[in-house]
Amino acid sequence: MRKAKPKKRVILPDPVFHDVRVTKFVNHLMYDGKKNTAYTIFYTALETVKAKLPNEEKSALEIWKKALENVTPQVEVKSRRVVAPPSRFLLKSEPTVRNRYQ
Numbered sequence: 671m672r673k674a675k676p677k678k679r680v681i682l683p684d685p686v687f688h689d690v691r692v693t694k695f696v697n698h699l700m701y702d703g704k705k706n707t708a709y710t711i712f713y714t715a716l717e718t719v720k721a722k723l724p725n726e727e728k729s730a731l732e733i734w735k736k737a738l739e740n741v742t743p744q745v746e747v748k749s750r751r752v753v754a755p756p757s758r759f760l761l762k763s764e765p766t767v768r769n770r771y772q
Contacts, residue, residue, distance in 0.1 A: 681694060681697075686713065689731070691735070691738070692712070692731075695738070696708045696709055699712060716731065716734060717730070719733055719734070747759070
């Protein structure tokens with residue numbers, strides 16, 4: 671058993687948009703430690719969105735943030751032991767769970 675809790679690591683913002691959510695998303699997108707490749711994939715995808723929607727008043731980053739907000743779950747399932755076997759209940763997501771990428 672650990673003597674103390676490990677320290678929380680500080681996640682630095684990405685170099686282009688200076689946003690921590692982008693860094694967290696790229697970290698989940700990364701495969702085999704290839705962070706530069708993951709950044710290239712992400713930025714290329716945003717450029718594709720920008721090219722397909724040239725007259726959009728929102729930037730590609732704002733469109734990505736809205737899409738990320740749309741796919742995050744509003745309800746989560748948690749196990750609670752009420753009687754004998756553990757049962758699953760639907761609970762309203764807390765803001766910390768809902769906003770993992772913030």
